[in-house]
Amino acid sequence: MSDDILFELLHSEIISYTLQNADEKDKEKKDEDLSNLEYIGFSTGYRIIERLTKEMARFKEELDTMKFICTDFWSAVYKKQIDNLRTNHQGVYVLQDNSFRFLSRMSSGKQYLELAPQYVTFTCGVIRGSLANLNIQCLVTAEVQSLPSVKFHIQVQRS
């Protein structure tokens, strides 16, 4: 229905809205506050996964869930699959996307590297939210060394 560009524009507007809002709240702080942005991602992920998986069989184990995130989920939302999935089999997963949707249109030099966190935070939230609704509590962080490639680190919280 709606075109891809709509989501991309909406995404960048969400970033600018949350940053602006965080600025107004706390002018003193040096680091920008991305927690609201992450939370918006979380809620979105929490809801979207429910609609995507409602017809699917239950995942057998954690690794299955991660594989689903890397393949079907990623290609539905980010138009390609995750390029590399690594795990230590103890609850740490690293998902690498070599051409991340929200970074692929930016210059691949170093120029915008420091802005990259803004563009991956929403997605960290989406991953966390999706997994939370599949009953995996985790911490998700992102690491960008050179655009447009990004690594998402997922650390599962064992209770």
Add this chain to the structure above:
Amino acid sequence: MSRSTRFDTKKVNSELVTLTYGTLVAQMVKDLDNPDDVSKQLDRIGYNMGIRLIEDFLSKTGTGRCLDLKDTADKIQTAFRLYLGVQPNVVNWSPAGDEFSFILDSNPLTELVELPEDLKSLKYCNIICGAIRGALEMVQLDVQSWIVQDQLKGDQNTEIRVKFIRRLEDAMPAGED
């Protein structure tokens, strides 16, 4: 169901926009105390999206200048189809021919949405009004746009009214002459 289920990407994309937008609105309602402020922010966000969206629209459709306001209305109708997958009717022309309405019988943005009682004054779809205003400003048309009817408030359809204000003239950049 096998694991290799391919999703209907168009549907997923549309739901993604709907849900993301919904979360954004929810966050705004939390951040700002007043629903009117939220409506204003939504309009501003729509405006920002509109001024970029028009570029995409013009390059995808290869359409030329609008001859008159009727033509403009037709083209916005095309844009609705392209971006939201709905075909609104253009109705209720004012006698002077400077105002018209889009009637949407379904609105993808408000799917899965219900407004709680205390937010009845929130203009949930204001983003569309902003987008129309922003996009038209980039083709030198100054318009006003607002919501007349809203399905979220119990109306039969969603009606978005557009009023032509004036044609924007090319201004000489400051210090050029």
